[in-house]
Amino acid sequence: MIAPTALFALDTLLTEEEREIRSTVRRVCDREIRPHVAGWFEAGELPARELARTLGSVGVLGMHLDGYGCAGMGAVSYGLACLELEAADSGLRSLVSVQGSLAMYAIWKYGSEEQKQEWLPAMAAGERIGCFGLTEPDFGSDPGGMRTTAKREGGDWVLNGTKLWITNGSVSDVAVVWARTDEGIRGFLVPAGAKGLTVNDVKHKISLRASVTSELVLDGVRLPAEAVLPGARGLSGPLGCLNEARFGIVFGAMGAALDCLETAIAYAADREVFAKPLSSYQLTQEKLADMALELGKGLLLAVHLGRLKEAGTLTPEQVSAGKLNNVREALEIARKCRTLLGASGITLEYPVIRHSVNLESVLTYEGTSEIHSLVIGKALTGIAAFT
Numbered sequence: 001m002i003a004p005t006a007l008f009a010l011d012t013l014l015t016e017e018e019r020e021i022r023s024t025v026r027r028v029c030d031r032e033i034r035p036h037v038a039g040w041f042e043a044g045e046l047p048a049r050e051l052a053r054t055l056g057s058v059g060v061l062g063m064h065l066d067g068y069g070c071a072g073m074g075a076v077s078y079g080l081a082c083l084e085l086e087a088a089d090s091g092l093r094s095l096v097s098v099q100g101s102l103a104m105y106a107i108w109k110y111g112s113e114e115q116k117q118e119w120l121p122a123m124a125a126g127e128r129i130g131c132f133g134l135t136e137p138d139f140g141s142d143p144g145g146m147r148t149t150a151k152r153e154g155g156d157w158v159l160n161g162t163k164l165w166i167t168n169g170s171v172s173d174v175a176v177v178w179a180r181t182d183e184g185i186r187g188f189l190v191p192a193g194a195k196g197l198t199v200n201d202v203k204h205k206i207s208l209r210a211s212v213t214s215e216l217v218l219d220g221v222r223l224p225a226e227a228v229l230p231g232a233r234g235l236s237g238p239l240g241c242l243n244e245a246r247f248g249i250v251f252g253a254m255g256a257a258l259d260c261l262e263t264a265i266a267y268a269a270d271r272e273v274f275a276k277p278l279s280s281y282q283l284t285q286e287k288l289a290d291m292a293l294e295l296g297k298g299l300l301l302a303v304h305l306g307r308l309k310e311a312g313t314l315t316p317e318q319v320s321a322g323k324l325n326n327v328r329e330a331l332e333i334a335r336k337c338r339t340l341l342g343a344s345g346i347t348l349e350y351p352v353i354r355h356s357v358n359l360e361s362v363l364t365y366e367g368t369s370e371i372h373s374l375v376i377g378k379a380l381t382g383i384a385a386f387t
């Protein structure tokens with residue numbers, strides 16, 4: 001018997017350092033996350049502060065950024081960390097993605113030196129948490145329509161509007177909020193507890209339950225002039241951050257798929273049906289073979305895109321291709337694995353149904369599968385079919 005990843009000799013594409021980082025993150029997940037995550041999911045809770053400190057202590061928060069206490073690792077290393085985190089739970093990977101690729105990246109890429117010094121070292125250490133407020137109740141796929149405004153009043157900015165579906169919202173020390181101004185869309189650093197800011201958690205989720213999702217209501221939030229991110233003008237600011245986070249999902253989704261497939265292979269070996277192991281039936285083996293193929297192809301694609309990112313040539317269309325393919329296939333793998341587990345597949349005793357329902361969120365956030373199809377369609381035809 002070989003591991004599903006061994007079929008494609010994936011490790012031969014990785015450096016020793018990359019394999020070491022993957023093992024380190026896996027060990028942390030085995031010790032700190034896996035024993036508890038089904039309980040957090042069931043309760044709809046996450047000890048985000050403690051986890052952020054743990055993850056900060058092993059250097060995964062903003063690990064692909066340079067300086068300011070960040071680890072400065074390559075794209076493939078970051079991707080492998082996302083894979084291991086999401087093999088534990090998509091909610092954990094979401095915490096890390098939003099912290100590192102959305103909130104920290106926005107400050108790192110577009111922030112002033114003072115903003116970087118103030119926030120990045122503490123965020124890399126997991127002592128402070130960030131969130132990223134782009135989506136609004138009426139504008140998700142079309143963020144350019146946003147209604148949140150920031151108006152200058154004397155030397156200050158005053159923000160009004162509502163952001164919805166904001167990961168890490170109520171556990172954040174700082175929110176990167178995107179708002180419409182006279183100069184186009186700009187980003188603002190809104191500290192927790194700012195007067196006029198109300199944060200409400202989204203309840204009754206049946207996906208990503210081990211993740212905090214919030215609404216941010218900004219009612220006349222007054223910020224000093226230096227709260228604006230000086231380097232971002234227009235929608236390209238937030239979209240640049242989303243591209244970073246989407247890259248992590250290309251790897252992460254395959255982590256969820258791998259965990260499902262490993263669980264299903266072990267279950268099918270143990271489970272006897274009609275007096276023989278489930279894994280000895282041809283129908284089962286065909287399912288396992290098909291899933292191993294899609295997993296292997298998705299991992300090869302992820303590593304390839306990671307190498308392009310490291311070379312500085314990765315395009316947004318290529319990230320869309322990776323996100324669309326790997327999340328879609330991961331969801332298919334999770335569903336197929338669930339069938340192999342029979343009734344046991346619907347309980348939290350096994351991780352498969354949890355991954356499956358989590359991946360429904362991953363399919364939607366960071367650009368829905370439809371939006372990524374349209375991005376690829378535009379690249380292939382030269383015609384934008386969004387509107």
Ligand SMILES: Cc1cc2nc3c(=O)[nH]c(=O)nc-3n(C[C@H](O)[C@H](O)[C@H](O)COP(=O)(O)OP(=O)(O)OC[C@H]3O[C@@H](n4cnc5c(N)ncnc54)[C@H](O)[C@@H]3O)c2cc1C
Nearest residue numbers: 132133134135140141165166167208361365366368370386
């Ligand atoms: C758990 C979770 C966490 C999230 N975290 C964050 C976060 O931290 N920060 C943040 O800013 N946002 C976050 N989001 C929001 C997420 O990015 C949006 O939900 C997503 O962009 C889709 O927007 P929407 O839900 O408004 O759907 P809509 O945009 O209303 O889309 C509804 C449907 O219409 C389709 N559609 C849209 N446009 C077109 C078109 N032109 N042609 C054909 N079909 C189209 C979509 O693909 C989808 O199927 C999160 C969402 C979830 C579920």
